[in-house]
Amino acid sequence: MIDKNQITRRIFLKSAAVGAGMGALGTLVGCSTGKESAKPGSNMQIGLVTYLWGKDWDLPTLIKNCETAKYAAVELRTQHAHGVEPSLNKAEREQVKQRFADSSVVCVGYGSNQEYHSPDPAELRKQIEGTFELIKLCHDIGASGVKVKPNRLLDDVPHEKTIAQIAASLNEVGKFARDYGQEIRVEVHGHLTSLPANMKAIFDQVSEPNVKICWNSNEQDLVEPGLEHNFNMLKKWFGATVHVREFNEGDYPYPQLFDLFTAMDYNGYILLEARTKPEDRVAAMIEQKALFEKMVAASLEKLG
Numbered sequence: 351m352i353d354k355n356q357i358t359r360r361i362f363l364k365s366a367a368v369g370a371g372m373g374a375l376g377t378l379v380g381c382s383t384g385k386e387s388a389k390p391g392s393n394m395q396i397g398l399v400t401y402l403w404g405k406d407w408d409l410p411t412l413i414k415n416c417e418t419a420k421y422a423a424v425e426l427r428t429q430h431a432h433g434v435e436p437s438l439n440k441a442e443r444e445q446v447k448q449r450f451a452d453s454s455v456v457c458v459g460y461g462s463n464q465e466y467h468s469p470d471p472a473e474l475r476k477q478i479e480g481t482f483e484l485i486k487l488c489h490d491i492g493a494s495g496v497k498v499k500p501n502r503l504l505d506d507v508p509h510e511k512t513i514a515q516i517a518a519s520l521n522e523v524g525k526f527a528r529d530y531g532q533e534i535r536v537e538v539h540g541h542l543t544s545l546p547a548n549m550k551a552i553f554d555q556v557s558e559p560n561v562k563i564c565w566n567s568n569e570q571d572l573v574e575p576g577l578e579h580n581f582n583m584l585k586k587w588f589g590a591t592v593h594v595r596e597f598n599e600g601d602y603p604y605p606q607l608f609d610l611f612t613a614m615d616y617n618g619y620i621l622l623e624a625r626t627k628p629e630d631r632v633a634a635m636i637e638q639k640a641l642f643e644k645m646v647a648a649s650l651e652k653l654g
Contacts, residue, residue: 389650391612396642397423399461399593399623403631405430409449416455419635423458423619425497425591434460434491436483443490450492457493458591458619459535460484465501466519467512467543474519481523485532495533495590497564498523500543500552513548517555524558535564535589544570546580553587562589567602577603581610590618595625596634597641605645612649 398404398421404412409432416424426434434446450457464481468474484496500516503509524534538549549563563584565571571580592611597604611620620642628634 390615390653391608391617391646392650393617394611394646395422395619396639397421397425397456397458397591397619397621398635399425399621400427400430400432401461401623402627403622403624403635404432407431409433409446413449413453413455415632415635417453418632419639421455421622421635421639423456423621425458425461425621426493427461428463434487436487438487440490443487447490447492456619457491458621459493459495459497459533460488461497462499464496464498464523465540466498466516467500467502467504467540469504469507469512474515478519478522481534482526485523485527485530488532489530494531495535496523496527497535497537497591499537499539500549501539502541502543503548509542509548513551514555516543517552520552520556520561521558524556524561528558528560532560533589534558534561535591536561537564537593538566538568538570538584544568545573546571546583550583553584556587563587564589564591564593566593567595567604567607569602572603577606578610581607585610585614588614588616588618592616592618592620593623594620595623597638597645599626605648608645608649609652612646612653 398416400407400412404415404424405427407415412424412432426432428435438446446457462481462484464477464484466474466477468477481496481498488494488496498520503512520534520536527534536549536552538544538546542548543552544566553563565584565588571577573580594604595602622635622638624634624638626634
């Protein structure tokens, strides 16, 4: 059964797909669900990144498994078995769009490997043009954004120069994405670019309002002066997606992270980018969803 929250999101996705533009995109970024009276943070929903748990599932299987685990959304990755690639023709793109429309799962976007740090102008242009193609793909399949990467600061190039180049590239792809109602989601990722201070330096030069940060739950989030400071430094740029790993693996302070997301009334998708190899991945998804709900409930209780 599709609940009211999912219906509201799907209404936006359909409007975006026919070029409703940035007004509709603003609805998704805020993830308004019609539950304005609900407690702050209570509209967060869990979804799946197809890396690694969904990489070998074709599209019907991927959607079915997400429905079974009651995951609200999925972020697709390139070169995975679902086969959603820029090479799809118009009819094939429409089929992908319809598969999601007929399900309770939102295709929230595409998790690309596009990056903008290369000092080679030809390579940089290739990365930007490749992003353009993914923006058009996401528009055509009813998704709402493309995840990209900075993806590093180079040892032999002044960091300020690379930071400025990355920001300029993000502004270019963001401007292109506006005409397709798409959000550009910049994953906090890469050599030195995963440091929150460097991500802030990039976004201080980003002017396109649909270019947002995808928090990635890295160990670098914890560098001094700590998670709360680094989170608050970047939160004004957060977009519709967040990446997390398994909640019961490692020592990342997910309860504190959820407290911070709840306190800011984050309304986006918390996307599981799993790394382990469970025997039963659907059962593992269900387990992670239960942990997610438990942490959300604990954070809400703290707010009173």
